Amino acid sequence: xxxxxxxxxxxxESNHLPLPQNNQGDEQEKCRELSRKYIVNxxxxxxxxxxxxxxxxxxxKYENILSLQVKPQPCLDDYLDCVWGETESLxxxxxxxxxxxxxxxxxxxxxxxxxxxxxxxxxxxxFRLPDVxxxxxxxxxxxxxxxxxxxxxxxxxxxxxxxxxxxxxxxFRIEVSRTPPQTFLWIxxxxxxxxxxxxGEEILxxxxxxxxxxxxxxxxxxYVIRPPQIQIRRFKPxxxxxxxxxxxxSPNIIFxxxxxxxxxxxxxxxxxxxxxxxxxxxxxxxxLPGKIIxxxxxxxxxxxNIICRAQVVYKNIHSSACGKSKVxxxxxxxxxxxxxxxxxxSILYQADNRNSYICNKIDLDxxxxxxxxxxxxxxxxxxxxxVNKEKFRETYERLYTQNPNIAxxxxxxxxGIIYAHMAMFRFFENTWLIQHHAARKNNSNRAGxxxxxxxxxxxxxxxxxxxxxxxxxxxxxxPENKFPNRVFSGFAKFLGKPKGCSxxxxxxxxxxxxxxxxxxxxxxxxEKARLEDLYELENFYEYTSGGLxxxxxxxxxxxxxQDTLSKEYQSLGFKKEKQLLALKKEGSLKAVILIxxxxxxxxxxxxxxxxxxxxxxxxxxxxxxxxxxxxxxxVKYEGNRMSVMIYPRSYADKKAIIYEKIYTYxxxxxxxLDSWFSFSDKLLRHNQ
Numbered sequence: 001x002x003x004x005x006x007x008x009x010x011x012x013e014s015n016h017l018p019l020p021q022n023n024q025g026d027e028q029e030k031c032r033e034l035s036r037k038y039i040v041n042x043x044x045x046x047x048x049x050x051x052x053x054x055x056x057x058x059x060x061k062y063e064n065i066l067s068l069q070v071k072p073q074p075c076l077d078d079y080l081d082c083v084w085g086e087t088e089s090l091x092x093x094x095x096x097x098x099x100x101x102x103x104x105x106x107x108x109x110x111x112x113x114x115x116x117x118x119x120x121x122x123x124x125x126x127f128r129l130p131d132v133x134x135x136x137x138x139x140x141x142x143x144x145x146x147x148x149x150x151x152x153x154x155x156x157x158x159x160x161x162x163x164x165x166x167x168x169x170x171x172f173r174i175e176v177s178r179t180p181p182q183t184f185l186w187i188x189x190x191x192x193x194x195x196x197x198x199x200g201e202e203i204l205x206x207x208x209x210x211x212x213x214x215x216x217x218x219x220x221x222x223y224v225i226r227p228p229q230i231q232i233r234r235f236k237p238x239x240x241x242x243x244x245x246x247x248x249x250s251p252n253i254i255f256x257x258x259x260x261x262x263x264x265x266x267x268x269x270x271x272x273x274x275x276x277x278x279x280x281x282x283x284x285x286x287x288l289p290g291k292i293i294x295x296x297x298x299x300x301x302x303x304x305n306i307i308c309r310a311q312v313v314y315k316n317i318h319s320s321a322c323g324k325s326k327v328x329x330x331x332x333x334x335x336x337x338x339x340x341x342x343x344x345x346s347i348l349y350q351a352d353n354r355n356s357y358i359c360n361k362i363d364l365d366x367x368x369x370x371x372x373x374x375x376x377x378x379x380x381x382x383x384x385x386x387v388n389k390e391k392f393r394e395t396y397e398r399l400y401t402q403n404p405n406i407a408x409x410x411x412x413x414x415x416g417i418i419y420a421h422m423a424m425f426r427f428f429e430n431t432w433l434i435q436h437h438a439a440r441k442n443n444s445n446r447a448g449x450x451x452x453x454x455x456x457x458x459x460x461x462x463x464x465x466x467x468x469x470x471x472x473x474x475x476x477x478x479p480e481n482k483f484p485n486r487v488f489s490g491f492a493k494f495l496g497k498p499k500g501c502s503x504x505x506x507x508x509x510x511x512x513x514x515x516x517x518x519x520x521x522x523x524x525x526x527e528k529a530r531l532e533d534l535y536e537l538e539n540f541y542e543y544t545s546g547g548l549x550x551x552x553x554x555x556x557x558x559x560x561x562q563d564t565l566s567k568e569y570q571s572l573g574f575k576k577e578k579q580l581l582a583l584k585k586e587g588s589l590k591a592v593i594l595i596x597x598x599x600x601x602x603x604x605x606x607x608x609x610x611x612x613x614x615x616x617x618x619x620x621x622x623x624x625x626x627x628x629x630x631x632x633x634x635v636k637y638e639g640n641r642m643s644v645m646i647y648p649r650s651y652a653d654k655k656a657i658i659y660e661k662i663y664t665y666x667x668x669x670x671x672x673l674d675s676w677f678s679f680s681d682k683l684l685r686h687n688q
Contacts, residue, residue, distance in 0.1 A: 034111060034133045036078060042106055043072045043080060052085050053104045055125065057097035066097050070125060080115065083124040090122055102127065110136045142283050143168045144260035149204070151176065153223065154194040158186050164197055165222065167259055169285035169315075169327065171212060172197075172225040184221050189214060195225055197259070204258050207232070207290045230315050232290045240677035242272035242461050245351050253278055253331075255296040257286045268298070273345050273461025275313070275332040282325035287312045293331070298344070306344055308336040335466045338405040345458060355419075356454050357411045359403050362418070364396060370418040376438035381604060387639070392601035399425075399602075404572045405467075406565075409436075410454045412447040420447030422455050426469060427576075427598075427608055429565050431552040431667075432459075434475035435603055437484065448483070449683075456680060463670045469565075472552045474667040476607050479505070487683065488666040494679045500672040502547025506612070506645040507652035507659040508605075513640045516631035526629060529580035529592055531560055537592045540616045544648055548667035553594065553612075555580075575599045579636075583621070583629055590617045593629070597636055607663070610643035615651040623655045 046053060052069040059066065069085030084090060099120065104111040112134050115127035149164040151174045162176030172195065178184060187193065189211040197205040212224040246269070253276070254265050264286060266278040276298070280287065291312045298306040310331040317327050336344075342359045349356045371377045377385065385392055399407050407425040411418055420439035427433045434455065439448030463470040477484035492503045518526070534557040541550050550556050554563075560580075569576035577597040583590050594612040602608050611633055615621060634642045645663065646652050652659050668676060 032135050034135055036129050036131055036133075039104065039111065039113065039129060039133050040075045040077075042104060042111065043075045046105070047072050047074055051105070053082070053102055055082070055102050056100040057093070058100045059097055061096075065100070066093065067103075068093070075129075078129045079118070080127045080129055081124060082127070084122070087122070094120065094122070099125075104133075106135065112136055143173070144257070144262065144286055146259050147261070148199070149259055150198045150200075152196040152198075153187070153225075154196065155187055155191065158182065160187070162220070164259060167286075167288070169282065169288065170226060172209070172227075173222060174225055175220055175222045177220045184214075184218075187211075187223075192228075193225065195227075199258055202294060204292050204294070205288070205290050227288055227290065230289060232311075232313055240460065240674050242274040243348070243352065243457065244270040244272045244277075245348050246270050247347070247351060249301055251298050251300045253296055254299050255293050258292070258294055260286065262286070269328065271298075271348065273333075273341070273348055273458070274464060275310075275330060277328055277330045280327050280329065282317060282327050285315075285327045285329070287315065287327070287329040287331075289313060289315050292334070296331075300347075304343065306336070306340045308340070309334040333465065338462075338465075338467050339403065341462060341465065341468075342403065342408065345461060349454060349457075353450070353454075355412055355414045356450065357413055358454065358458065359408055360411060360413075362400050362409075362411065364393070364400060366416070366418055367396070367400065367421070370421060370440075371436075371438060374438040374440055376436070377604070384606075385601075385604065388600050391599070392604075395599045395601035398573065399423075402572075404574070406569065406572065406574070408458065410451045410458070412439075412450050412454075420451040422451040424455065424473065425602070426565065427596075427602075428472075428552060428554050429559065429562060430469045430471040431554075432470055432473050433603075433608070434473055452487070453680065456676065459670065460673055460677070463673070470670060472548060472667055472669060474552050474665065476605070476663045476665055478661055479664050485664075487680075489664065490683075491668075491676060491679045492666065495672060495675050497672070498545065498547040499669060500675065501666070501668050502545065502549065503667075504545055504547055504549050504647060504665045505649045506647045506663050506665060507649045507657065508607075508643070508645050508661050508663050509657070509659040510641045511611075511627075511630045511634060511644045513634040513642065514631055516628050518628065518632060523586045524625060525584045525587075526593075526632065527582055527584065529560075529582040531557055533582045533589050533592060534560055534580075536589050537614055537616065541614070548669060549647075549665055552667040554578075555592075555594065555614075569598075574602075581633075583625075585620065588617075590621050591615045591626075591629075593633065595633060595636060600638065605663075606643040607645070609637070610645060612645045612647065614647050618648070618651040618654055621651075621655075623657055626655075626657070 043053070052071055054067050055070050057066045057068065070082035071085055073081040073083065099117045102113045102115050104113060113130060115129050118126040118128055143166045145166045146164045151162050151164045153160040153162070153174060153176050160176040160178060160182065162174055165173040165175050167173065174195070192208045193211060195205065195207060195209045196203060207227050209225045209227050212226050214221055214223045251268050251271065252265055253268060256262070257264050266280055269277045269279050289312050293310045296308055296310045298308065310333055312329055313332045314330045315327055317325055346358050346360070349358055398404070400409065407423065409421065409423040412420040421436060422434070423436040424432045424434045437448070437452065439451070459470065459473055462468045475484070475488065477488060479485050479489065489503055492501045495501045534555065537555065538550060538557060563578055566576045566578065575598055579595040581593040581595065583593060592614045594614070596608055596610060598609045600606070600609060611630065613626070630642065630644060646657070646659070649662060
């Protein structure tokens with residue numbers, strides 16, 4: 001047996017095959033016999049791929065084994081001709097060594113052939129194949145060889161650079177060099193090391209690992225490294241995880257392994273909007289916890305391909321029904337094109353509830369009829385809409401048929417009838433605005449709660465994706481409306497943390513444009529807001545509220561000048577302009593004014609096509625000065641009316657400014673999603 005082990009060891013170094021394990025605590029699978037016909041077909045396949053087999057030679061005096069590569073020629077019967085794969089020092093080797101056997105690679109296994117040597121020379125060899133050969137397989141993990149992958153070994157502030165030589169499902173082999181005054185004695189093999197693996201500038205793996213063994217190289221040294229953990233924590237642990245689905249038929253993942261550049265195709269076991277798990281043979285697996293797959297395709301029956309960036313987050317080993325070891329690996333989706341993500345969520349939500357739809361094609365006449373029948377478009381609101389109804393129609397046509405990255409809608413629909421609807425769109429850099437929540441009354445399916453839950457699940461599945469730009473979700477609602485007040489105000493009270501969830505009241509009215517004349521020589525000035533103005537606004541808001549409104553609306557000082565979203569709107573054919581002004585008296589800041597200009601109808605109450613005035617000095621801004629300021633700004637808007645919101649509401653009350661309604665602005669920090677689901681679960685149970 002020691003002879004076979006030594007033979008296989010030499011063969012592995014040349015053929016990149018797994019080593020079988022010896023009898024001292026390791027195991028080998030039982031050999032099985034293979035016919036000559038099978039061997040001939042295997043040899044012809046190797047020839048077709050311009051591959052090699054191994055010839056084992058034994059030293060005539062010292063008995064050590066030498067393994068050399070030879071290329072098999074087309075084989076028709078029981079005779080096999082081979083040519084040498086290497087010729088260096090071949091004459092001397094043939095004098096000192098005698099033939100033993102040949103080793104033929106067969107996927108993860110080796111075929112040991114005791115072929116009869118008929119002739120050998122410096123040009124090649126000729127064998128007569130035996131009637132029967134034996135298959136020898138290893139239970140160790142297959143090593144995958146790498147090229148062009150950079151590796152760093154870091155310990156106690158010292159970094160050694162090198163390359164990834166090969167890897168398996170359980171370990172890496174890394175070759176690093178030292179740069180004076182470095183010495184390999186600086187690496188303590190009994191302490192953990194941090195390994196960083198990169199391709200170009202892209203990091204593919206980083207983690208704390210254990211050194212298993214090393215050679216004695218003086219300028220370069222090879223280390224075998226084992227990642228100690230079976231899982232990593234890529235994201236903050238969540239109590240309410242994305243729902244996993246076992247689909248029939250189940251999709252596959254297809255990718256090129258970033259380390260070895262070999263193709264990988266695995267069946268998905270279960271799938272959610274934020275990740276999935278796959279199963280693989282233990283000895284074949286290329287998936288290590290922490291490994292990043294830059295480009296991976298989720299393939300649905302060769303009909304739909306969804307591309308994403310993913311990372312392995314856990315690996316579990318278990319035995320299959322036939323007794324073979326399998327690994328179950330979980331992968332988290334790191335990023336994905338938003339339209340592809342919507343397609344994925346659409347499939348998953350339909351699997352969960354056949355009447356739940358996300359971003360589906362809607363007959364716009366049915367949608368408008370639904371809005372009117374549910375009272376969502378009430379008479380006073382319609383009196384404003386009807387003046388611009390064609391523009392409203394045009395905006396909704398683009399939102400609901402083009403499915404742009406900036407918007408999503410959720411519908412509960414049965415037999416073509418819309419029972420509930422909810423929508424959200426990205427209106428600030430990292431904030432999505434929830435709106436248009438409506439449901440038919442007396443519906444036994446509780447459709448209004450279903451679409452709210454659907455939207456919540458979508459947020460849970462999406463917010464960790466960079467492309468979603470989703471740090472906060474927000475909405476405006478009137479406090480006298482029972483349902484949103486119960487849900488949104490109720491949650492803010494339930495959480496009790498303004499930095500987790502906040503609500504702020506704003507006075508809302510329409511300002512009628514009038515002629516005015518600004519005295520530029522007077523004490524009042526209206527100018528572009530500066531960084532110091534936003535710092536003062538931040539101090540004021542922290543004192544009066546302590547909530548999230550400034551963060552959600554990009555009004556914190558660190559966001560000044562950041563407005564990439566406007567360019568995305570323009571690329572999609574939508575309008576979005578933003579401007580920040582400072583109202584000052586004799587150089588002293590009195591108010592900050594946020595001007596948002598967008599398409600008419602993006603929000604039915606024009607809350608996204610409006611002016612928000614943050615009044616820092618409630619005592620010293622006369623109502624007339626405010627109106628004069630609004631008159632100057634109103635030229636930026638179409639028509640003669642401009643939507644205005646004032647914060648804090650108390651200023652409007654003090655100055656007897658007539659406003660039409662109060663809007664409460666709700667903001668949820670998505671780091672507190674678990675608390676939101678805990679609250680909404682109680683709400684759903686209460687309504688059952």
